[in-house]
Amino acid sequence: MRDSAISPSSPPPRADTAPAALKIVVAGGFGVGKTTFVGAISEIAPLRTEALMTAASAGVDDLSLLAGKTGTTVAMDFGRRTFPPPAHVVLLLFGTPGQDRFFFMWDELTRGAVAAVVLADTRRLEECWPAVDYFEDHQTPFLVAVNEFDGAHHYTPDEVRAALELPDEVAVLLCDARSTASVADVLSHLVERALSRKRNPTRVSQGAPL
Numbered sequence: 001m002r003d004s005a006i007s008p009s010s011p012p013p014r015a016d017t018a019p020a021a022l023k024i025v026v027a028g029g030f031g032v033g034k035t036t037f038v039g040a041i042s043e044i045a046p047l048r049t050e051a052l053m054t055a056a057s058a059g060v061d062d063l064s065l066l067a068g069k070t071g072t073t074v075a076m077d078f079g080r081r082t083f084p085p086p087a088h089v090v091l092l093l094f095g096t097p098g099q100d101r102f103f104f105m106w107d108e109l110t111r112g113a114v115a116a117v118v119l120a121d122t123r124r125l126e127e128c129w130p131a132v133d134y135f136e137d138h139q140t141p142f143l144v145a146v147n148e149f150d151g152a153h154h155y156t157p158d159e160v161r162a163a164l165e166l167p168d169e170v171a172v173l174l175c176d177a178r179s180t181a182s183v184a185d186v187l188s189h190l191v192e193r194a195l196s197r198k199r200n201p202t203r204v205s206q207g208a209p210l
C-alpha cells in the first residue's frame, strides 16, 4: 500500500471539508467476484440486488467453476467507502450484473463514473472482453484486476495483459476480492491514476486505459 494512497487504517477525516465523491464501476464476467469485491470494502451494508439462481438460468450461466454460488446480481451492487485525508475521497462503488443479457443497463450504471475496475478470473479470461471493449469504446479509464481464485493457475500481470491484448498503459493487478486490504490496494491504484489523468488532460486523448 502506498503511503499517500487510500488505506483502510488511515487517520480520521478532517471535519472541515467534505471528501470528494468518486463513482467507480466494478465490472467483469459472471461469477468473477464483483459482489464479493464491493462487499469487502464497503463501510455500509452493501445494497445488493441478488436473485436466487433458478432453473431458468440452467444452460445459460456457466456454474461449473462456481460451486456454492446460489445468487446472481440482477441490477447492481452498491457500496460506499470513505478514505480520509490525504486521499480524502468517498468512493461510490457500483457493481454491474455480469451476464450479457443485462448489458442494456450499463449506460445508466456507468454514467458519471471516473473509472472502472474490470475483474478477471484467469480460468475464464474471455469473459472480461465485453467489459474491456465497453470501457475502451466509452473512453472510461479502467484497469484489470485479476481475482486469484484458489486452484486457478497463477499468471503474471504481463501474461494476462498479453492474453487480453491490452496495451502497456493498462494496469493489470492481482487481487483477492475477499480481502479488504487487497481491494483497497486496487482502488488506490485506480483513483491515483484516474485523478492524475484529470490533472493531466493531454493523456485523456490517448485513450481510456489506465
Ligand SMILES: Nc1nc2c(ncn2[C@@H]2O[C@H](COP(=O)(O)OP(=O)(O)O)[C@@H](O)[C@H]2O)c(=O)[nH]1
Residues within 6 Å of the ligand: 029, 030, 031, 032, 033, 034, 035, 036, 037, 066, 067, 068, 069, 072, 073, 098, 147, 148, 149, 150, 175, 176, 177, 178
Ligand atoms: N476462492 C475464492 N472464491 C471467491 C473469490 N471471490 C469470490 N469468490 C466466490 O465466488 C463466487 C462468485 O462471487 P460473486 O462475488 O458472487 O461474483 P459476481 O457474480 O461477479 O458478483 C462466490 O461464491 C464467492 O464467495 C476469491 O477470490 N476466491
Ligand SMILES: [Mg+2]
Residues within 6 Å of the ligand: 034, 035, 036, 072, 073
Ligand atoms: Mg454479483
